[in-house]
Amino acid sequence: MEKEFEVKINLKNKEETLELARDFAINIKAPFLITLSGDLGAGKTTFVGGVLANLGYDKPVVSPTFNILKCYFEIKPHIYHIDAYRLEDQNIELGLEDYLEGDGICFVEWPNYIAPLLPNNRIDISIRIIDESMREFAILDRSGLYVDFLKKIAGNNNE
16 A cells, blocks of 8 residues: 555645545545644645535635634534644643544644644645636645546546
């Protein structure tokens, strides 16, 4: 089994981002960690909201910037959404490890601020803004568990 595998795909609009989120909702199994990096407005929270919508959550999803953590216990698998942006230069114990390696699917925005806490078994998604509507998603599977899935979505994006 390949250990690390990366694909890059360009998405032309929000609808394509939500389609990618749907594919993740169908294919990613708990427990698992997905990190999301990218500039403000790149689409990190849009992606998480798309996954949640495809798992049956029907309310608006906002980034937990001020709460740091939002838990979605009303859906299965449980979803944990962490925004580590405000944790830069903070040296406090929050117990985030319980969610990062918990029983659900955990999404972490701004993972560089809590990098020492992150387990190696994860998918890292880096979103780069190309223009107002186009985004490049670089998706790195560090676990080796989702190589076939990533090859499939990369192939679908090139059709």
